[in-house]
Amino acid sequence: MPAxxxxxxxxxxxxxxxxxxxxxxxxxxxxxxxxxxAAVVPAGGVAALGLTFTAPAxxxxxxxxxxxxxxxxxxxxxxxxxxTASKKPLLAACALGGSAAAALLWFTGPGRVGLTMLLxxxxxxxxxAGNVFYDAFLPHVATPRRLDRVSSKGFAFGYLGGGLQxxxxxxxxxxxxxxxxxxxTAARAAMLMAALxxxxxxxxxxxxxxxxxxxxxxxxxxGAALVAACVRLGLRQVAATARxxxxxxxxxxxxxxxLLYNDxxxxxxxxxxxxxxxxxxxxxxxxxxxxxxxxFVAIPGALAFGRLAEAASPKAALLATLAxxxxxxxxxxxxxxxxxxxxxxxxxxxxxGGSQALSRSxxxxxxxxxxxxxxxxxxxxxxxxxxxxxxxxxxxxxQLTGSSRLAIPCLAVFFASGALLLAKVRFEExxxxx
Numbered sequence: 017m018p019a020x021x022x023x024x025x026x027x028x029x030x031x032x033x034x035x036x037x038x039x040x041x042x043x044x045x046x047x048x049x050x051x052x053x054a055a056v057v058p059a060g061g062v063a064a065l066g067l068t069f070t071a072p073a074x075x076x077x078x079x080x081x082x083x084x085x086x087x088x089x090x091x092x093x094x095x096x097x098x099x100t101a102s103k104k105p106l107l108a109a110c111a112l113g114g115s116a117a118a119a120l121l122w123f124t125g126p127g128r129v130g131l132t133m134l135l136x137x138x139x140x141x142x143x144x145a146g147n148v149f150y151d152a153f154l155p156h157v158a159t160p161r162r163l164d165r166v167s168s169k170g171f172a173f174g175y176l177g178g179g180l181q182x183x184x185x186x187x188x189x190x191x192x193x194x195x196x197x198x199x200x201t202a203a204r205a206a207m208l209m210a211a212l213x214x215x216x217x218x219x220x221x222x223x224x225x226x227x228x229x230x231x232x233x234x235x236x237x238x239g240a241a242l243v244a245a246c247v248r249l250g251l252r253q254v255a256a257t258a259r260x261x262x263x264x265x266x267x268x269x270x271x272x273x274x275l276l277y278n279d280x281x282x283x284x285x286x287x288x289x290x291x292x293x294x295x296x297x298x299x300x301x302x303x304x305x306x307x308x309x310x311x312f313v314a315i316p317g318a319l320a321f322g323r324l325a326e327a328a329s330p331k332a333a334l335l336a337t338l339a340x341x342x343x344x345x346x347x348x349x350x351x352x353x354x355x356x357x358x359x360x361x362x363x364x365x366x367x368x369g370g371s372q373a374l375s376r377s378x379x380x381x382x383x384x385x386x387x388x389x390x391x392x393x394x395x396x397x398x399x400x401x402x403x404x405x406x407x408x409x410x411x412x413x414x415q416l417t418g419s420s421r422l423a424i425p426c427l428a429v430f431f432a433s434g435a436l437l438l439a440k441v442r443f444e445e446x447x448x449x450x
Contacts, residue, residue, distance in 0.1 A: 028224030035217035037178030042210035049289035072420040076411025083403035107149040114142030115215030156228040190301040277434025283406030306361035313365025321370025334374040340367040
């Protein structure tokens with residue numbers, strides 16, 4: 017069998033972004049939150065532990081729990097990715113197991129709240145865990161000079177694949193009557209289609225991706241001993257990087273700012289669809305069309321803020337995106353119609369790509385030049401940590417007040433406080449500290 021070429025490795029790697037983005041856009045972001053609110057959870061909510069939980073509250077608690085589990089899993093999974101030659105089978109287990117759980121959402125329906133939460137919890141945890149192994153392949157499939165280009169190419173494949181699959185799902189849901197389907201059946205079929213897309217195109221990646229060698233752990237442990245060693249090593253690496261980060265005041269201040277405003281971003285993304293369905297009573301087709309529009313508006317939005325960063329400064333451009341996010345969540349408190357929701361979605365697309373790209377580039381200016389991989393691994397852990405508090409707070413306020421609309425102002429606090437801390441970070445002293 018001929019050895020794989022560099023370009024074939026890059027293509028195989030990028031195809032996984034094409035594969036799993038279909039699940040993220042269609043199942044996790046567009047269809048399931050709306051279906052969960054409209055069909056799965058009863059109109060009066062679910063009674064448990066002497067309390068009543070509405071659909072937005074349940075979804076917020078679920079997203080927070082998933083983020084917490086992946087945050088705890090990230091360090092040992094990273095150690096596994098670094099020190100075992102099993103990235104490919106572990107990626108396969110996460111991708112195929114996650115797509116199977118997503119496919120089983122076909123069997124959900126009215127009143128099946130526990131089953132729906134369990135299957136989505138399994139699918140989304142597998143999706144996030146699989147990305148740890150997917151990311152770990154990048155240094156092996158691209159030369160140092162091509163890292164940025166191949167990474168961007170992967171994102172492009174993801175936007176294209178996710179957008180295309182979401183468009184197909186939108187057509188299915190919007191045209192359900194002409195196809196002789198109920199809207200609920202069309203929604204479940206759209207999720208099944210996305211799950212099969214994820215699993216099917218993952219096979220293309222698994223067939224073409226070459227398993228790289230890895231530096232073994234001392235003593236070459238096996239089985240349970242290997243798992244225990246990876247857990248210990250992962251936690252030690254995170255703790256060591258955290259100690260080094262504390263010695264860099266500017267870096268520590270930036271991470272605190274990022275933790276706050278990124279929590280607002282992640283919560284907005286996670287809760288937007290269920291807010292539109294449960295609170296605004298919008299059609300599922302409108303929610304999906306808005307998300308499809310965000311996919312494509314985000315591209316010129318990111319480029320525009322990149323130009324602003326060059327003309328002014330990256331910090332000023334990032335602060336501008338946070339001002340935009342603050343305005344968006346304040347406006348979300350007042351919106352009532354589909355037109356309002358679509359306009360707000362366009363605004364989200366404008367600031368989404370810029371805020372993510374500028375956060376990464378500013379962080380790169382602050383970390384030690386000799387340890388980028390170590391500190392970007394820590395940045396990934398912080399990124400996962402920042403997705404826990406916001407959804408939980410959103411769910412708690414919704415549960416206590418009975419309205420997810422009243423939870424919206426809490427997100428403005430995340431953006432405003434993050435911006436205040438970011439304003440205090442000085443980036444003018446140079447780039448990475450040695």
